[in-house]
Amino acid sequence: MNKQELKSAILVGRDRLEAVLNLVGDSQKQLIILHGEWSVKDLLGHLYFWQDHVYSEFSLLKSGKSPEKITDYDAINQAEIRKMAPIPLEDVKKMEEESFQRLLSLVDTADDLELFDPNHFAWTNGQSFGDYLYDYTIGHYDEHIPEVIAWLKRVA
Numbered sequence: 001m002n003k004q005e006l007k008s009a010i011l012v013g014r015d016r017l018e019a020v021l022n023l024v025g026d027s028q029k030q031l032i033i034l035h036g037e038w039s040v041k042d043l044l045g046h047l048y049f050w051q052d053h054v055y056s057e058f059s060l061l062k063s064g065k066s067p068e069k070i071t072d073y074d075a076i077n078q079a080e081i082r083k084m085a086p087i088p089l090e091d092v093k094k095m096e097e098e099s100f101q102r103l104l105s106l107v108d109t110a111d112d113l114e115l116f117d118p119n120h121f122a123w124t125n126g127q128s129f130g131d132y133l134y135d136y137t138i139g140h141y142d143e144h145i146p147e148v149i150a151w152l153k154r155v156a
Contacts (some may be wrong), residue, residue, distance in 0.1 A: 001116065001130060002112070002116075003107055003108070003112065005133065006107055006115065006130050006133070007104060007107045007108070007115055009134065009138060010103070010104065010107070010134070010137045011022070011104075012132075013096075013137055013138030013141050014100065014137070014141065015140065016141060016142075016145060017144075017145060020136045020145050020148050020149060020152075021040060021044075021148065023152055024148065025147075026038070026089065027048040029041050029044075029089055030089060033147075033151040034144070034147045034148070034151070035147070037081075038081065040148065041086075041089050041092055042081050042084065042086075042094045043144055043148075044089075044092050044093055045080060045081065045084030045092050045095075045096070046063060046077060046080060046144075047096050047098050047099075047100075047141075047144075048066075048083070048084075048092065048096035049076075049080045049084075050105055050126065050136055050140060051096070051099035051102070051137070052099040054076070054103065054132070054133060054136045055099065055102045055103055055106060058106055058110070058114075058129060058133075060087065061114075061121045061123060061124075061129070062086075062110075062114065064094065065124075067123065070097070071088045082153065100137075103133065103137060105135070107130075110129070114129060115128060115129055115130040115133070116129075116130050118129045119133075122149070144146045
């Protein structure tokens with residue numbers, strides 16, 4: 001995979017996510033529809049957090065530092081949902097979009113070794129950062145899209 005292929009794949013994954021999320025009206029985006037406790041607004045905040053987190057991890061790695069390893073994803077997710085709760089939907093949507101754009105910029109500006117050499121950053125344990133980025137964009141979107149589709153089918 002090269003930078004253009006990675007960016008194209010991320011954009012295709014993003015288009016799939018947006019196509020599904022656009023089926024949920026703004027008035028429904030704050031209804032609890034996912035996991036029995038999350039709204040689409042919460043999902044957007046969740047995506048924002050993890051996209052921003054990956055961007056921060058890359059920045060640390062590029063500076064020669066190692067990010068902390070995550071041990072309790074559920075606790076982080078719950079804390080972030082609580083933190084995002086008072087933020088208006090439009091602001092969460094904007095934050096999420098900006099974090100996505102930062103990741104696209106990262107793909108554009110990182111060099112090929114940083115993105116595709118699985119040994120460039122020891123912290124990634126033999127996984128290229130491009131694969132890691134893929135997991136936190138396309139993989140993450142594909143994880144949540146079926147949940148939104150299932151809810152849409154229930155309310156149709």
